[in-house]
């Protein structure tokens with residue numbers, strides 16, 4: 164037992180509870196989910212399409228049912244808890260996030276967004292509020308993409324941006340195919356794309372997520388409003404030289420793929436700041452073959468993750484990285500190839516929704532602060548097709564994807580209050596109607 168609940172309640176201001184929103188219930192639920200896939204370092208390990216992710220979905224689904232939501236699961240394993248509106252013919256408002264984590268991740272990334280959406284449904288039941296539009300709490304599958312080096316899998320399936328051929332090409336670190344992996348959690352690779360939903364029946368997607376940065380803490384604000392989500396490009400570079408004996412191959416006779424890769428890593432670290440202030444690029448994986456202590460590396464595969472909130476500078480940075488890497492490889496007499504592993508354009512947030520968010524945050528007595536999101540979220544997939552909005556909740560020291568990830572219960576409850584007001588407006592006012600008809 165780790166007892167996240169006790170830690171959350173230690174400093175909780177009970178006076179923040181209101182109109183059916185309960186910090187105590189939220190703490191109990193965050194804690195219950197934290198026990199599923201709890202690591203020795205008190206982190207969280209619920210990899211996409213694992214038994215742990217499945218179990219966490221089942222627990223949340225049981226809470227959805229208890230509050231009267233109609234629970235369904237689609238072909239991608241996404242879970243929906245639907246509250247029928249007064250006018251069920253109107254497109255629904257969806258709100259949620261993911262429940263998978265990176266290996267040894269934290270207890271707030273993703274799961275908080277789901278539990279806050281559910282907390283709003285709890286508040287509506289307790290206060291007798293029935294929305295005009297239907298409302299759905301959503302759990303998306305495999306957002307982090309740890310297993311297949313991909314990500315945003317469930318939301319992409321719902322949006323219909325996944326191709327069956329891409330899924331069949333996926334192999335995890337244990338050499339298991341996508342088909343084998345999803346079958347173990349009761350899904351079918353062949354039927355996976357049936358998760359595509361008729362998006363004319365969805366009015367908007369709203370996501371609350373921890374900031375995973377330190378801007379809000381720096382500004383002394385519990386919540387912020389996301390101004391846009393950075394687009395990202397993922398590359399896999401392959402460098403081929405010659406493996407050889409580390410003792411008998413003279414230095415100027417070598418074609419060492421790792422030496423070229425090292426120069427490329429250093430060059431990639433330099434490039435983003437020359438393109439834009441918001442651009443970032445990371446080499447996160449390096450696989451060396453044959454990976455022997457006394458063998459000159461014959462081949463290296465490396466991954467590059469590139470992000471920016473501006474499409475033009477993102478595209479320019481990707482092009483420069485590929486060109487620079489190719490030039491370095493040529494200078495080192497190393498064969499070079501590069502393929503795009505993933506690509507998502509930057510997403511702007513709906514202005515109408517953003518103005519409403521700012522108004523709500525002001526009325527709650529806080530300064531509305533706009534923050535661009537550098538991390539990818541399920542909202543960036545749905546935002547390509549639907550009005551989308553996000554709230555960020557303060558992260559302690561900006562730490563995320565780490566057992567030390569922390570957000571105070573006070574901040575979680577303040578986020579629940581803002582979300583409750585926001586969703587009530589969206590589900591009842593005519594704000595989303597311009598997009599329909």
Ligand SMILES: [Zn+2]
Nearest residue numbers: 272273306372
């Ligand atoms: Zn997340």
